Amino acid sequence: MPGEAAIGLVAALETAEDISAVKAALRGFAGSFGYDRFVLFAASAARDEVIARIYWVEGNWFGDGTVVDAETYIRRCPVNRHIVEVQAPFFWTKTTRGSEDLYRVVPTPRGQGVHGLQIPVFGPLGLEGAVSLGGERIDASPPARIALTLVGRAAFAAMRRLLDAQAEAPVTDLSGREREILSWVAAGRRQSEIAAALGLSGRTVENHLRRIRRRLGVATTAQAIRVAIRRRDIAT
Amino acid sequence: MPGEAAIGLVAALETAEDISAVKAALRGFAGSFGYDRFVLFAASAARDEVIARIYWVEGNWFGDGTVVDAETYIRRCPVNRHIVEVQAPFFWTKTTRGSEDLYRVVPTPRGQGVHGLQIPVFGPLGLEGAVSLGGERIDASPPARIALTLVGRAAFAAMRRLLDAQAEAPVTDLSGREREILSWVAAGRRQSEIAAALGLSGRTVENHLRRIRRRLGVATTAQAIRVAIRRRDIAT
DNA sequence: ACAGCATTGAGGGAAATCCCTCATTGCGGA
DNA sequence: TCCGCAATGAGGGATTTCCCTCAATGCTGT
Numbered sequence: 001m002p003g004e005a006a007i008g009l010v011a012a013l014e015t016a017e018d019i020s021a022v023k024a025a026l027r028g029f030a031g032s033f034g035y036d037r038f039v040l041f042a043a044s045a046a047r048d049e050v051i052a053r054i055y056w057v058e059g060n061w062f063g064d065g066t067v068v069d070a071e072t073y074i075r076r077c078p079v080n081r082h083i084v085e086v087q088a089p090f091f092w093t094k095t096t097r098g099s100e101d102l103y104r105v106v107p108t109p110r111g112q113g114v115h116g117l118q119i120p121v122f123g124p125l126g127l128e129g130a131v132s133l134g135g136e137r138i139d140a141s142p143p144a145r146i147a148l149t150l151v152g153r154a155a156f157a158a159m160r161r162l163l164d165a166q167a168e169a170p171v172t173d174l175s176g177r178e179r180e181i182l183s184w185v186a187a188g189r190r191q192s193e194i195a196a197a198l199g200l201s202g203r204t205v206e207n208h209l210r211r212i213r214r215r216l217g218v219a220t221t222a223q224a225i226r227v228a229i230r231r232r233d234i235a236t
Numbered sequence: 237m238p239g240e241a242a243i244g245l246v247a248a249l250e251t252a253e254d255i256s257a258v259k260a261a262l263r264g265f266a267g268s269f270g271y272d273r274f275v276l277f278a279a280s281a282a283r284d285e286v287i288a289r290i291y292w293v294e295g296n297w298f299g300d301g302t303v304v305d306a307e308t309y310i311r312r313c314p315v316n317r318h319i320v321e322v323q324a325p326f327f328w329t330k331t332t333r334g335s336e337d338l339y340r341v342v343p344t345p346r347g348q349g350v351h352g353l354q355i356p357v358f359g360p361l362g363l364e365g366a367v368s369l370g371g372e373r374i375d376a377s378p379p380a381r382i383a384l385t386l387v388g389r390a391a392f393a394a395m396r397r398l399l400d401a402q403a404e405a406p407v408t409d410l411s412g413r414e415r416e417i418l419s420w421v422a423a424g425r426r427q428s429e430i431a432a433a434l435g436l437s438g439r440t441v442e443n444h445l446r447r448i449r450r451r452l453g454v455a456t457t458a459q460a461i462r463v464a465i466r467r468r469d470i471a472t
Numbered sequence: 473a474c475a476g477c478a479t480t481g482a483g484g485g486a487a488a489t490c491c492c493t494c495a496t497t498g499c500g501g502a
Numbered sequence: 503t504c505c506g507c508a509a510t511g512a513g514g515g516a517t518t519t520c521c522c523t524c525a526a527t528g529c530t531g532t
Contacts (some may be wrong), residue, residue: 003239011378087359122358123323127423142247150386175508188459190488202488204510210490211508221489223424225461230472411478426518438518439481446520447478457519473532480527489518497510502503 005029006147010154019162023056026155030133033144035117037061037134040159055159061114061134079103079118079132089119089149091140108140117145119152131156174215174233181208183234186225241265242383246390255398259292262391266369269380271353273297273370276395291395297350297370315339315354315368325355325385327376344376353381355388367392410451410469417444419470422461 009025016022026038037059079092082105093109093116095102109115116134120127131152138144174182184194191209195202209221216227228234245261252258262274273295315328329345329352331338345351352370367388374380410418420430427445431438445457452463464470 003241003243005239007239007242007379007382010382014378142250143243146243146246146386150382177509185456185458186462188455190456192488201511203512206489207511208509219424220421220426222421222458222461225458226422226465226472229462229465413479428518437481440479442519443481444479475532476530478529482524485521487520491516495511499508502505
């Protein structure tokens with residue numbers, strides 16, 4: 001009865017106090033479908049890299065028994081790039097030809113090799129992360145996919161809640177100068193124009209904008225405009 | 237067994253060919269939890285107002301037997317504004333004091349009056365819509381919320397797939413493609429990333445953005461974000 | 473048939489942004 | 503008093519955006 005179990009797990013994950021409990025929940029549930037490799041990472045589209053922060057990596061991802069570190073995983077798995085282009089979970093399969101690994105996105109993985117389910121996680125600002133599940137003999141049926149998506153997303157939310165609680169203190173307010181400068185940018189001024197208007201050097205304006213981006217947790221100034229408008233840091 | 241039914245419904249909704257089937261699925265499932273009023277609307281990157289397009293309104297939303305039309309519903313239900321500020325489904329309750337309706341967001345609705353569950357739907361660009369369920373004697377337990385969220389979002393996806401298939405007329409000066417690209421920029425993507433995501437060349441994205449700037453009469457893309465948000469060409 | 477416009481793509485070069493780091497000043501709180 | 507932080511500025515280099523132009527589709531409406 002994966003459905004009942006899934007809903008119970010989601011409820012439990014919402015109030016989980018313990019990272020190991022979150023891992024155990026996903027490990028156990030996904031395990032019953034044949035998945036034994038796990039990756040959870042934040043991707044918020046807010047960083048230069050696709051992956052902003054790795055929450056959890058576990059399992060024999062590359063078939064050679066090596067324990068993966070974050071960088072390795074990212075570099076060697078192009079599936080993680082594909083995540084920014086989709087709107088729904090997708091299956092992938094890895095086939096090894098000679099010494100080369102070939103990853104493909106497929107409707108239903110079958111046959112030899114490592115297969116997986118990649119689950120994007122969305123939020124108010126767009127892509128926020130992903131849950132990646134893998135294994136060699138996986139259940140790739142629609143019910144499995146649906147249940148795993150439900151539980152995987154709940155696990156992601158729980159993991160983020162627990163791990164980003166202390167790690168980040170993101171929602172600092174913008175300083176007055178920062179709001180002022182961002183408002184000018186929103187009004188269509190270039191950095192050099194703002195510098196002239198405010199009697200600053202272009203460098204200073206640039207530095208302020210970088211600080212603004214970091215504070216708002218966004219990748220580009222254009223996105224900073226949108227986020228700041230939503231947060232009411234600047235006027236619409 | 238709400239869990240099994242939910243997963244089966246989601247699978248069915250993914251391939252539904254028929255709007256009435258989608259409605260029947262949600263009506264039946266939510267009905268078993270005491271919900272008998274339904275609203276599905278898109279809120280995404282394309283139109284004026286918080287609500288871009290209403291997919292479905294059904295039920296006695298205002299207790300006086302009147303059939304609601306879209307505008308009325310939007311104007312009279314402030315809960316729909318609140319949707320832009322949350323990251324997760326929430327319950328609300330409506331109490332009537334004299335001739336005045338008071339809406340409140342609550343952890344668990346109880347007592348007299350109309351209660352409801354508001355389910356935001358997120359995608360790569362952020363908030364994409366919402367599913368609103370209401371009733372007078374509703375099940376507001378966590379399992380019910382989780383199952384309804386799962387099915388509600390699947391119903392939303394199905395409804396959008398079926399209804400947005402045969403096009404809609406752009407109300408603004410920006411073309412559909414232009415709004416789409418600008419939305420991605422507002423979500424923090426670079427031109428090259430957008431090109432990859434949409435399968436275009438970087439040149440094309442760049443050309444679209446120049447055209448957008450010219451059309452909106454702005455100098456920079458950052459300003460275009462603000463103007464487009466204000467004009468409701470893209471989502472906040 | 474033909475004009476208009478959306479969509480796509482490009483060359484070539486100028487300008488702007490963005491990244492890292494480091495440093496100084498001045499202010500308010502522990 | 504000293505730490506932290508807002509505010510300012512810079513060096514130096516890597517990317518990205520932006521500007522002009524031109525052109526080929528394909529669809530729509532007159």
